Amino acid sequence: MTIKSSISLRDDQHAFAKALVEGGRFPSVSAVVQQGLDLLRQQDADAQADRAALRTLLAERATGDFVTGDDLRARIAARRAE
Template identity: 60%
Template sequence: MTVKSSISLSAEQHAFARAQVKDGSFPSVSAVVQHGLELLRQKSEGERAERAALKALLEERAKGAFVGAATMRSRLDSFTAARRRADRDAD
C-alpha cells in the first residue's frame, strides 16, 4: 500500500534526487526518497540489534567472575605472544 505524503527537500537534495532519476537509477524522485528511507530503516534496525547483543553480552559477563587487571594483562600478553609465534611460523 502506498501513502501519499508531502515532504520538503532542500534544493541540493532535490537536485541530487532528480539527477538519480535522470541517470536512470530510479524511476522517480519518490522512489529515491523511498530508497533512502529504507536504508535508514535498515541501519536503525541493525544498530538496535547490535545494542541488544551488546546488552546481552554485558549482562552475561556481569554474572561471571570478576577478572582483575593483572589477570587480564597476563591473558592479553599470552594471546599476543601466541599470535606472534603463529605469524612467525606462517612466514
C-alpha cells in the first residue's frame, strides 16, 4: 500500500534527488526518498543487531575467567618471545 505524504526538503536535498532522477537512477523524487528511508531502516536494524551481539559478548566475557594485568603482560611477553 502506498500512502501519499507531504515532506519538506532543503534546496540542496531536492537538487540532489532531482539530479538522481534526471540521471536515470530513480524514476521519481519519491523513489529517492523511499530508498533513503529503506537505507535508514537497514542501518537501524544493523545497529540494533550490533548492540545485541555486543551485549551478548560482554555478558559472556563477564562470566569468563579474569586475567590480571600482570598475567596479560606475561602472556604477551611469552607470545613475543615465540
